[in-house]
Structure formats: C-alpha cells, structure tokens
Amino acid sequence: MITRRNLLSSSALLAGGLALLRSKIADALPPPAGAPRLAGRGYTPVVTPNGTTLPFVMKDGVKEFRLSCEPVKREFAPGMIVDCWGYNGQSPGPTIEAVEGDRVRFFVTNNLPERTSVHWHGALLPNGMDGVAGLTQPHIDPGETYVYEFTLKQHGTLMYHPHSDEMTQIALGMMGFFIIHPRTPERRIDRDFAIFLAEWSIPPGASRPNPFVMLDFNTFTFNSRAWPGTDPLIVKKGERVRVRLANISMDNHPIHMHGHRFQVTGTDAGTIPETARFQENTVDVPVGSTRDFEFVAENPGDWPLHCHKSHHTMNAMSHDMPNMIGVKPSAQGSDVNEKLARVLPGHMEMGHSGMGGMMDMGRPKNTLPMMSGKGPFGEIEMGGMFTVVKVREGLTSYEDPGWYKHPEGTTAKKL
Numbered sequence: 001m002i003t004r005r006n007l008l009s010s011s012a013l014l015a016g017g018l019a020l021l022r023s024k025i026a027d028a029l030p031p032p033a034g035a036p037r038l039a040g041r042g043y044t045p046v047v048t049p050n051g052t053t054l055p056f057v058m059k060d061g062v063k064e065f066r067l068s069c070e071p072v073k074r075e076f077a078p079g080m081i082v083d084c085w086g087y088n089g090q091s092p093g094p095t096i097e098a099v100e101g102d103r104v105r106f107f108v109t110n111n112l113p114e115r116t117s118v119h120w121h122g123a124l125l126p127n128g129m130d131g132v133a134g135l136t137q138p139h140i141d142p143g144e145t146y147v148y149e150f151t152l153k154q155h156g157t158l159m160y161h162p163h164s165d166e167m168t169q170i171a172l173g174m175m176g177f178f179i180i181h182p183r184t185p186e187r188r189i190d191r192d193f194a195i196f197l198a199e200w201s202i203p204p205g206a207s208r209p210n211p212f213v214m215l216d217f218n219t220f221t222f223n224s225r226a227w228p229g230t231d232p233l234i235v236k237k238g239e240r241v242r243v244r245l246a247n248i249s250m251d252n253h254p255i256h257m258h259g260h261r262f263q264v265t266g267t268d269a270g271t272i273p274e275t276a277r278f279q280e281n282t283v284d285v286p287v288g289s290t291r292d293f294e295f296v297a298e299n300p301g302d303w304p305l306h307c308h309k310s311h312h313t314m315n316a317m318s319h320d321m322p323n324m325i326g327v328k329p330s331a332q333g334s335d336v337n338e339k340l341a342r343v344l345p346g347h348m349e350m351g352h353s354g355m356g357g358m359m360d361m362g363r364p365k366n367t368l369p370m371m372s373g374k375g376p377f378g379e380i381e382m383g384g385m386f387t388v389v390k391v392r393e394g395l396t397s398y399e400d401p402g403w404y405k406h407p408e409g410t411t412a413k414k415l
C-alpha cells in the first residue's frame with residue numbers, strides 16, 4: 001500500500017522535486033552568459049491598445065531591437081490626423097518587452113530633422129548607456145545610428161524617451177513603454193494592457209502639436225488616440241487584469257476605473273510589496289512615472305476607464321469662453337449678445353444651460369468634436385482620455401463583443 005510517507009520518499013518524486021527546486025533557483029537568477037533565451041517564455045505578452053510590440057532577434061544570446069526616430073502621422077480619432085514625431089512609424093513608439101536578466105541591444109537610428117537620444121527611464125544600467133545627450137553620450141545627429149547595450153537587472157514598467165530637446169520631442173509624441181517582466185512572476189496575469197498618457201496643444205484646424213505650450217493643452221490621449229478613437233479593453237469575466245499607465249506629459253492624470261476595485265501593484269521602480277497595497281478606484285499617475293494596477297474582472301459590463309480631470313475627457317477643449325450658464329439667452333429677449341460683442345468680438349453665444357448636447361457644432365477641418373461617441377443609449381459626452389473596459393462571460397476571442405446586453409431589470413430607467 002502506498003502511504004503519504006512513502007510517496008514523499010519515493011526517489012523519483014524526490015528527484016522531480018529537486019529538479020523543480022533547481023529550476024526555481026535558476027528562474028530567480030539571470031541565465032548564464034551565452035545561454036539561449038526563449039521569447040515570450042514565462043509571461044503574458046502585453047497588449048498595447050491601438051499600438052504594437054517591438055519585435056526582436058536573438059543574436060549570440062542578446063535580444064536585439066531596432067528603433068527609428070522619425071516623423072509619423074498619427075490618427076488620433078477618425079477625422080483627425082496629427083503630424084507627430086515617434087518611433088518606427090508610431091506614437092507612442094512600439095512597446096519593448098524583455099525579461100529580467102536579459103542582455104538587450106538597441107540600434108537607434110535618427111531619421112528626425114534634428115538630433116536626439118534615447119533615455120531608458122528607470123533602468124539600472126551603466127552610466128554611459130543612460131542616453132542623456134551631452135552628459136553621458138554625444139547627441140545622435142540626423143542619419144546616425146547609435147548602439148545601446150546592457151543587462152536588465154530589475155523588472156517593472158519602464159519607459160523610453162529622448163533626452164535631447166525633450167521639450168519639443170516629447171510634446172510631438174516621442175515616448176514608449178519599456179516593460180521588463182520578472183523572471184519569476186508573483187502570479188499569473190491573464191490580460192496585461194499598457195496605456196501611455198499624453199496631452200497636446202493642437203490649434204483647431206492644425207495638424208502639428210505646439211511644443212511651446214506649457215499648461216493650456218486641448219487634446220488628451222491614451223496611446224496617442226482620443227475617444228472615440230481609443231480601442232476598448234476586452235476581458236473575460238474572472239480574468240486577472242493588469243493595466244500599466246505611463247506619463248511624461250506636463251500634468252498628472254488621475255485614472256479612474258468603474259465597477260471594480262483595484263490595487264496599485266507597481267511603479268517605474270518595480271513591484272510594490274503586497275503589505276503596502278490597498279484597495280483603490282483611482283490611481284494618480286504623476287509626471288515622469290508609471291503605475292501598474294491589477295484587478296479581477298468579476299463584474300460583467302461596459303466600464304469606463306478615464307482620466308478624472310474633466311477637461312481631460314474632452315477634445316479640442318477651448319478655455320477662452322464666456323461662462324453663459326444661467327444667463328438668459330438673446331433668443332429669449334435679453335441683450336446679452338450685444339453686450340458680449342463689445343468685449344468679445346466674434347464670440348459664440350452658447351452654453352446657457354450647460355454644454356451637454358453640443359457635441360458637434362461645426363468645426364474646422366482636422367478637429368475633433370469636444371465630446372463625441374455614440375453609445376447604446378445615446379451620445380457619450382466624453383472625449384480625450386476615455387476608453388471602455390468590456391468584461392464579458394463566455395467570450396471565445398478578444399474581438400470587440402459590441403455593447404453590453406444588460407440582464408432584465410438591471411438598468412436605471414425613467415419613472
């Protein structure tokens with residue numbers, strides 16, 4: 001008869017256990033120099049909504065990536081194409097994924113009209129690989145290719161961006177995720193999303209962001225897309241979801257998630273200890289940092305994920321408007337129009353009872369309506385940093401399943 005004791009002492013199992021222990025130790029350490037690394041092993045690939053992941057090739061045990069710094073045209077939403085600068089035809093640049101312990105090599109070619117560099121934000125690396133033009137390396141002139149190479153000594157949601165005329169280059173869209181997976185993950189993640197936050201000043205009718213603007217931005221994006229141009233995040237009920245947020249804009253962005261509670265689990269310095277985590281609905285992403293949050297998608301529905309600064313969920317946001325809320329309109333016999341014309345020539349009389357319903361009042365070409373997007377119940381009066389997390393039961397793919405079909409008796413309704 002096989003007892004628990006003699007099962008445990010069986011030599012075959014003991015050998016298996018030792019092999020497992022050895023592999024766990026091996027997982028925790030960087031692989032030996034020259035050992036082959038397997039792509040995608042041990043982690044769930046990150047999904048960058050409206051974006052892509054940068055491919056690599058293995059060369060003598062080193063992961064080789066190629067980045068081209070270049071002007072790119074980016075459609076922020078249907079009807080608006082922006083002249084950005086970015087990487088490999090994209091803004092944000094393609095997401096870089098690697099694993100703690102990897103040796104990585106980046107070939108960076110400058111196809112911009114001005115010099116640049118690439119800084120690996122948050123990386124623990126030799127000083128000369130830090131990418132600060134003038135301080136740790138020469139600027140990369142147009143037409144030149146520089147090589148960066150280092151070993152990844154950490155894990156976390158890092159970023160890459162220029163450290164050469166960054167005021168201009170970041171304002172035009174040069175930013176990207178540099179995600180380093182742990183060699184031994186804390187737990188399995190089913191869906192892992194990455195969203196880069198950015199803000200832009202693009203005068204109505206223009207296509208070129210203005211890098212001289214410091215505070216008064218009018219366009220706000222997730223992965224350089226503005227609602228209704230942002231892809232939804234499709235999730236199966238019960239899945240463990242991670243959302244990684246990055247921000248090198250000029251403002252912090254408090255990102256709020258509906259219908260679930262989450263825990264902030266990481267920053268650009270890596271994993272937050274479990275004992276330091278607590279339940280939250282909103283995570284403020286400070287300038288120059290990243291935040292990861294995780295939740296179990298237990299609540300089916302269409303749940304907004306958005307910046308909670310209400311001007312950041314608007315498009316073509318104008319701030320030079322007379323406040324007309326509560327003012328009797330000229331259509332009802334007031335002389336407000338004549339009085340306003342004296343101080344604000346060319347003004348538009350609008351908004352006496354709020355701004356809702358004024359989604360699209362006519363606008364210059366290449367300009368998005370302030371708030372737009374059609375939902376199953378009417379206009380969704382949002383723009384900018386807004387998307388929808390679609391949690392569903394019984395999904396067989398991550399294709400957009402359409403709008404949520406609410407069970408009978410579970411929607412608010414007119415009395």
Ligand SMILES: [Cu+2]
Binds near residue numbers: 312
């Ligand atoms: Cu914001």
